[in-house]
Amino acid sequence: MAKPQEKVSFGQRLKQIGMVFSFTAKRDKWFVPLAAGAVLIPLALTVVAVLAWGWLWLPIGILLALLGLLIVLNLRSNKAMMNAAEGQPGAAASILENMRGDWRVTPAVSSTTQMDMVHLVIGRAGVILLAEGNPQRVRGLLGQEKRRLAKVIGSAPLHDFLIGQGEGELPIRKMRMTLMRLPRALSGKDVNALDKRLKALSARPQMPKGAIPKNLRPNKATFRQGRR
Incomplete structure (x- = not known):
């Protein structure tokens, strides 16, 4: 059965994300450029939107940039982990x-x-x-x-x-x-x-195959007494 997940604090969650980020960046040469693009493109559009329609678009743009970064991190980290797991026992x-x-x-x-x-x-x-x-x-x-x-x-x-x-x-x-x-x-x-x-x-216990070891065999005298 799936084990119940323990509650993770916000600081621990950030630390986990940082470890995944570092792991993926070391094993995937495309991760950093894609992550940068996922952040910079929404921010650039946000600047245009702020200049045209006001500051209301700033928090929306920041949230979109974070969402884009997390999507790229999820996709590329999964790929990096699969590549690292290839051929590993278990x-x-x-x-x-x-x-x-x-x-x-x-x-x-x-x-x-x-x-x-x-x-x-x-x-x-x-x-x-x-x-x-x-x-x-x-x-x-x-x-x-x-x-x-x-x-x-x-x-x-x-x-x-x-x-x-x-x-x-x-x-x-x-x-x-x-x-x-x-x-x-x-x-x-x-x-x-x-x-x-x-x-x-x-x-379910199973009987061992082969001859019974001598140290586990019953004593002959005890066996004769039991028969009497």
Whole structure:
């Protein structure tokens, strides 16, 4: 379930905007020129409007300049973050956890030591599996998770995507829009029930494979006494 957002003070909000501004300016060469244009063009029109119709247009012009700056910052910072996230292990889960809406994200429900991983997502679109890593290795993990989930999700839709740049893969910069466009097949109540069912499946204890270690085997004398 989406976590409730903590209240952020005005000073903290300004600090966050400054950090995003600095991050974007370092990674996007077009950000500063576009931001300058978004501010200067409305201000220039405001000067003309003030000279022609009076000072009433000054606050309107300032608000338009700030709005233009925020729009450019939002668009270019998203692009910069997507470029920075490309190829980073766990980036898909991190982006999803910060998406708007009710997205229940469980990172790395299945993984390897080579940083291949499959993330589980539950939402109004159903159950979604996102795979990151080497395509040859991660497809095996993806198949295992699909078979495991198919037994318990009932009629809920099951979607799977392999994040990457190859043929048939989903680029991480298109992931957010792709998931948002999936048809909504479940109600909020269905999402809650499915989330509880899958959490119970994950919490179910499993017997370890292989021989039982010697230090965990029952003592033979105790075993004989129990039989008597």
